Amino acid sequence: MTARGRTTLRGWGNTTPSTARVAHLTSPTGPSDQLAAAGPRGSIARGLGRSYGDAAQNAGGVVLDMVATDGSLDLDTATGALTADGGVSVDEILRRVVPQGWILPVLPGTSHVTVGGAIACDVHGKNHHRVGSIGSHLASIDLVIPSGDTVTIGPNRDAHLFWATVGGMGLTGIISSATIDLRAIRSSRLRATTVRTSGLAATMDVLEQGDQRHEHSVAWVDLQQVSALGRGVVTFGDHAPPGDSDIAPGRRPPIVPRMPVSAIRPSTVGLFNELWWRRAPDRPRTRLTGISRFFHPLDGLAGWPRLYGPNGFVQWQMVVPDSAAPLVGAIAARLAAGEAPVALAVLKRFGPGNPAPLSFPIAGWTLAVDLPAGAASTAVLLDELDELVSGVGGRIYLAKDARLRRSLVARMYPRLGELDTIRAAIDPTRRMQSDLERRLLRSD
Amino acid sequence: MNDAFGRPQTALVLGGTSDIAVATLRRLAPTLERLVLAGRDIGALERVGSDVAACGDIAVETLEFDAAAPEHHAEVIESAAAFLGDIDLVLVAFGQLGAAFSLDTDPVDAAHIVAVNHGGAVSASLAAARRLAEQGHGTLVLVSSIAAFRGRIRNLPYASAKAGIDSFARGLDDALCGTGARAMVVRPGFVHTKMTAGHQTMPLAVDADTVAAAIIDGLARRRTVVWTPRMIGPLATILRSLPAPLWRRLSAR
Numbered sequence: 263m264t265a266r267g268r269t270t271l272r273g274w275g276n277t278t279p280s281t282a283r284v285a286h287l288t289s290p291t292g293p294s295d296q297l298a299a300a301g302p303r304g305s306i307a308r309g310l311g312r313s314y315g316d317a318a319q320n321a322g323g324v325v326l327d328m329v330a331t332d333g334s335l336d337l338d339t340a341t342g343a344l345t346a347d348g349g350v351s352v353d354e355i356l357r358r359v360v361p362q363g364w365i366l367p368v369l370p371g372t373s374h375v376t377v378g379g380a381i382a383c384d385v386h387g388k389n390h391h392r393v394g395s396i397g398s399h400l401a402s403i404d405l406v407i408p409s410g411d412t413v414t415i416g417p418n419r420d421a422h423l424f425w426a427t428v429g430g431m432g433l434t435g436i437i438s439s440a441t442i443d444l445r446a447i448r449s450s451r452l453r454a455t456t457v458r459t460s461g462l463a464a465t466m467d468v469l470e471q472g473d474q475r476h477e478h479s480v481a482w483v484d485l486q487q488v489s490a491l492g493r494g495v496v497t498f499g500d501h502a503p504p505g506d507s508d509i510a511p512g513r514r515p516p517i518v519p520r521m522p523v524s525a526i527r528p529s530t531v532g533l534f535n536e537l538w539w540r541r542a543p544d545r546p547r548t549r550l551t552g553i554s555r556f557f558h559p560l561d562g563l564a565g566w567p568r569l570y571g572p573n574g575f576v577q578w579q580m581v582v583p584d585s586a587a588p589l590v591g592a593i594a595a596r597l598a599a600g601e602a603p604v605a606l607a608v609l610k611r612f613g614p615g616n617p618a619p620l621s622f623p624i625a626g627w628t629l630a631v632d633l634p635a636g637a638a639s640t641a642v643l644l645d646e647l648d649e650l651v652s653g654v655g656g657r658i659y660l661a662k663d664a665r666l667r668r669s670l671v672a673r674m675y676p677r678l679g680e681l682d683t684i685r686a687a688i689d690p691t692r693r694m695q696s697d698l699e700r701r702l703l704r705s706d
Numbered sequence: 707m708n709d710a711f712g713r714p715q716t717a718l719v720l721g722g723t724s725d726i727a728v729a730t731l732r733r734l735a736p737t738l739e740r741l742v743l744a745g746r747d748i749g750a751l752e753r754v755g756s757d758v759a760a761c762g763d764i765a766v767e768t769l770e771f772d773a774a775a776p777e778h779h780a781e782v783i784e785s786a787a788a789f790l791g792d793i794d795l796v797l798v799a800f801g802q803l804g805a806a807f808s809l810d811t812d813p814v815d816a817a818h819i820v821a822v823n824h825g826g827a828v829s830a831s832l833a834a835a836r837r838l839a840e841q842g843h844g845t846l847v848l849v850s851s852i853a854a855f856r857g858r859i860r861n862l863p864y865a866s867a868k869a870g871i872d873s874f875a876r877g878l879d880d881a882l883c884g885t886g887a888r889a890m891v892v893r894p895g896f897v898h899t900k901m902t903a904g905h906q907t908m909p910l911a912v913d914a915d916t917v918a919a920a921i922i923d924g925l926a927r928r929r930t931v932v933w934t935p936r937m938i939g940p941l942a943t944i945l946r947s948l949p950a951p952l953w954r955r956l957s958a959r
């Protein structure tokens with residue numbers, strides 16, 4: 263919808279609309295012109311809009327649409343160094359590199375994210391316990407800083423700016439391209455092992471033990487069935503020995519139509535969870551599976567957020583250190599007792615974090631839950647859970663957030679000041695702004 | 707910025723001493739950071755301000771605002787924005803019932819009640835809406851009333867003004883479509899407040915905190931229209947279709 267040349271943008275959760283002038287990178291000098299011309303409310307880059315909240319929005323200002331379907335992609339087949347434009351998607355990258363025996367070292371739960379979005383949120387995958395997040399696999403980034411100049415940064419080159427850009431939510435400038443060190447694979451298949459568990463303690467045990475043996479791990483957990491709280495389906499994966507190396511041809515996924523009301527209710531979630539849990543084998547089973555099935559199952563149903571109806575949904579993703587593992591159970595119980603049904607809950611263990619001041623992962627347990635928005639009581643519940651999480655040195659993932667309170671951010675991310683210092687130096691007139699930045703990160 | 711549950715960080719209240727406003731602000735306190743209370747009685751606003759500030763970590767400022775002086779309304783919005791920055795929520799909560807209406811009421815007095823309630827709400831909301839559209843986000847909440855649907859004789863100027871506010875609010879929401887901002891109209895039944903103290907209460911009467919809870923819920927659900935209590939919606943339809951003689955008997959009580 264446009265009014266006064268503006269477009270209404272939302273995040274993936276469909277909850278916090280705002281309008282901005284959307285600019286495409288058509289001018290010959292690309293982003294640098296756009297940054298200078300933006301006006302008092304500044305600019306922010308937007309990739310594929312898969313962050314759940316307001317990270318890629320800039321009310322009343324400019325949003326730079328980075329998505330480039332013909333973006334450049336350059337693979338050095340000898341070393342596995344991939345240089346890609348910031349607006350290229352993970353999906354496109356996989357299609358190009360997998361047939362040549364390479365894969366991205368870190369894959370988030372959807373392939374519809376851009377390189378820029380993945381770096382700006384320092385995304386993690388199912389192998390975080392082994393390899394960390396995407397920031398640890400970058401050779402360099404070409405960044406258009408707010409002045410309009412392009413700088414090349416990396417872990418050994420202007421390291422402060424580099425780490426502030428990793429997980430920096432787009433606030434240090436525009437990632438125009440990046441060089442990522444890919445991982446070699448000998449097959450496009452994975453050996454996936456599925457283990458069904460009967461309660462949260464068992465789920466956590468299985469995950470903890472399996473992490474030592476498997477490269478990828480994640481657990482789907484049921485937080486609706488109170489009598490078997492946290493029963494789950496744990497999936498482990500390892501890249502298969504030599505064999506087949508095609509990536510499945512892009513099938514058009516079915517699309518969920520717009521819905522006048524939410525289909526996500528306690529009854530439907532309870533039924534789904536029951537079926538999903540029963541469908542899993544009652545004894546551990548190992549099978550060969552494809553990359554998209556293993557990493558991106560949700561991509562098989564396009565527009566699935568529409569299931570939540572017009573009020574949309576929030577994802578609450580926390581991480582707490584290992585020492586606070588018992589808190590996971592307490593939080594699960596609080597969520598299960600809440601008014602809103604926990605539509606989807608995913609549990610996983612993280613390995614150690616990286617030097618980026620705003621990077622989300624720290625060693626410990628991460629739980630992500632999807633909840634319908636709309637009920638005011640859900641906001642209150644999540645506020646209380648935030649306090650529990652920050653009280654033990656844990657934090658909330660900003661890429662997923664649309665409701666955290668500003669007062670908790672500095673407690674959750676004690677190194678926030680480092681980003682502020684860098685922004686003050688490279689962006690004194692505040693050319694980079696976003697809705698999330700106004701809501702959470704701005705201090706005056 | 708408003709969060710995913712429509713909870714604001716900054717708010718401007720026009721008619722900051724109204725009981726509904728105070729109750730709403732208490733409930734908004736957890737996310738509220740800055741607040742401007744605007745109205746005629748600065749002393750009373752300051753008292754409300756310190757009451758609300760004590761509910762959270764909120765910086766409060768008061769501003770003089772006269773609903774009957776539309777020529778100053780744009781300035782009031784500007785001054786509020788100077789303190790608040792972006793205005794996430796504007797609550798238009800002022801209202802004046804006026805003396806009991808009859809055929810003997812001075813036409814000038816009757817017109818004044820309409821000017822304050824309806825004219826004031828139109829000009830202040832329009833000035834606020836322009837600001838919200840400019841910043842690309844924000845919610846404007848206007849308080850209507852069951853009286854907008856069938857007014858009792860004794861409140862006629864007030865009731866007709868509420869009918870005007872109600873219709874303006876809904877149209878304003880349409881006008882805001884595509885700007886990122888939106889308007890929500892709240893339709894309470896009879897509310898026990900200081901404004902209605904001493905008045906005959908009606909069935910399904912509510913207190914200010916119930917209205918506040920309904921406003922919070924409407925923000926979270928992004929509603930355009932909020933009835934409080936819920937039952938009053940169907941009741942309004944019934945009231946409107948009551949035969950005139952019956953309505954006169956009921957409303958004269």
Ligand SMILES: Cc1cc2nc3c(=O)[nH]c(=O)nc-3n(C[C@H](O)[C@H](O)[C@H](O)COP(=O)(O)OP(=O)(O)OC[C@H]3O[C@@H](n4cnc5c(N)ncnc54)[C@H](O)[C@@H]3O)c2cc1C
Binds near residue numbers: 348371696
């Ligand atoms: C189904 C689903 C599953 C997910 N699973 C995971 C997961 O397992 N692990 C995980 O870590 N995340 C996960 N995410 C979150 C997602 O990976 C991140 O939100 C990611 O940033 C989305 O990329 P995007 O291109 O859509 O970025 P957008 O949402 O458009 O933007 C996100 C942020 O990146 C910035 N940005 C985008 N492009 C650029 C650029 N070129 N230069 C500078 N800044 C830029 C934006 O300003 C914004 O702050 C998931 C999301 C979904 C919808």
